[in-house]
Amino acid sequence: MSISGPGRSRRANPASAEEIQFNVTITDVAKLAGVSRMTVSRALNKPELVNETTLETVRRVVERTGYVPNMLAGSLSSRRSHMVAAIVPSITNSIFVDTVQAFTDRLWEAGYQVMLGLAGYPPTREEALLSEVLSRRPDAVYLTGITHTPSIRQKLLRAQIPIVETWDLTSTPLDMLVGFSHEGAGEAVAQYLLGKRFRRLAGISADDERARRRQAGFLRGVGNRRAEVRTVFVPAPSSLQLGRQGLASLIEEGFDPQAVFCSSDLLALGVLEEARARKLTVPDELAIVGFGGLDFTEHIHPALSSVVIDRRGIGEKAAQLLIKRLQGAGSRDVVVDVGYKVVERGTS
């Protein structure tokens, strides 16, 4: 493109008046290039099927006219939207964002866009959201969690598209599954803390589905191994502040734990702050274990012990499974257990 004449012009030199119009369609491009619409379509989507010279001509016209293909029309016709829907409770302060980011990155590389649907915490609008989302005809769906109402399950199955559920395990997945056992994780923390000879244990947990299951595992892990346990639930989503309140309420009730298992790293950070405010030394007077393995856990002092989850890994694996399926390979009923890892750091 050249600048039209001396001095500054606001537009690069357009070849003809005809071409500055807006709403250019494939028909316009075809006419200007002197070919059929199909040839333009091929030039854009399957260039290898088109003669070099023709290709060049078409590309020039596309460039000049600023043609932006209408994917609504394309998807309607081809029955492929190149779009994948992802349903997530929330993206603020959420343990799921790294997963979503990784998922999105991978799919982008494979030529798919991700449509994010925020279902809320608790997922109050999940069903309405799903209907909206499915009406845009995604090629596949990513779900957070495995708990869905029968009506949601039915809608999903009807859609007849690949589905990947994440962040949990179940023996009855809708289709593919990438997650880990929350009960197992809770139990592992209990065993870890009991192994360190703590005998007065507490759980501070957000009141959400999966967090509850981790607490259940924690309680089961403690079992009746002559140790005391007490649990406090705070409303989801969890926050630093709620962690502080959680510890405060335990202590004010007269329970004085030696170790606390929190359902999120953020809660654990709050507990750490509250311990500081109460002049409790960590980990000697109070040990703390979080959940999630967020980046900050390694960089605060004392560093926060946590159950580390491969959050990006879940997203990458989920994307990989979907891509394979969308490309015709890959099978249904794949289950990937990504596990968890109790990581000891300064707070325990």
Place this chain on the structure above:
Amino acid sequence: MSISGPGRSRRANPASAEEIQFNVTITDVAKLAGVSRMTVSRALNKPELVNETTLETVRRVVERTGYVPNMLAGSLSSRRSHMVAAIVPSITNSIFVDTVQAFTDRLWEAGYQVMLGLAGYPPTREEALLSEVLSRRPDAVYLTGITHTPSIRQKLLRAQIPIVETWDLTSTPLDMLVGFSHEGAGEAVAQYLLGKRFRRLAGISADDERARRRQAGFLRGVGNRRAEVRTVFVPAPSSLQLGRQGLASLIEEGFDPQAVFCSSDLLALGVLEEARARKLTVPDELAIVGFGGLDFTEHIHPALSSVVIDRRGIGEKAAQLLIKRLQGAGSRDVVVDVGYKVVERGTS
């Protein structure tokens, strides 16, 4: 719905074989309801125009068949996608997520879905992303920031849809604008710190567009008021760890600041940790001011002074402006300055 017979069945009793088929279209619904397709369309989109009885019949058929309208077709025909695209650098550890969440919530209430596009940090794939996104024919676009290449500007203007740029101010917005002055914010921090008689100041900043501008404002604010200033840039996106490194490198270079202005709260948290590790008392030996006003700043100890931005407010305002425009009211060239607030807390 009733369960078909004694014992447990996997499907609720379908009314007829015809109706368990997948890919139900509006034509199927119309036939089953004994009306025209148009009547079904109206029943779904403008129920007030349809006779009560007819409406009821249609609704029953929709329910029974599990019909999910195909919005690709609807949008193609009506030229309205009820979808708004939002371009954001990243959602992990990002100051922008609360804004996006608020934006999404508001638009959802107004009947729009948001398609999130992650452009990367720095926004390497912004242009390709924008093309993809525009090809899905959003009814409007939300942008983070005001810096766009000429080619991006051209694409946006060509699309002929409402645009709202956010998180910054400029005298040449593409359309609507909701933001604040980054230079101003930096300058305000400088004045605040100088007012507290600090004379050796430092800036620790992520190396991104807007953060740089805040630093520039900070330096200008210090001016030549006989005070020393030193600036360190760390790669974007910022993190706790980079904050620690930032302070460490300043001190190791022999510069011993009395106060630090960080380009994000996360960097500031890192500086706080590093100060602790180096046994510097905060704020006496080192004062710290962050940026963003994230929730955690209030809950750590000492609480973090920060430049508080109304992050949700930006998203809400942006949504509100777009909705008005999409509903035919509202005008172009609206500029909203949401300002900033230097909030003193424990670290200064």
Place this chain on the structure above:
DNA sequence: GTGAAAGCGCTAACAC
């Protein structure tokens, strides 16, 4: 209040 005709902009399938 409802229906018929025409078309949104693109691509699958087949012909040449």
Place this chain on the structure above:
DNA sequence: GTGTTAGCGCTTTCAC
């Protein structure tokens, strides 16, 4: 390698 035909599933428009 390129073109033609016939839709994809919906809504606009106008008629009744």
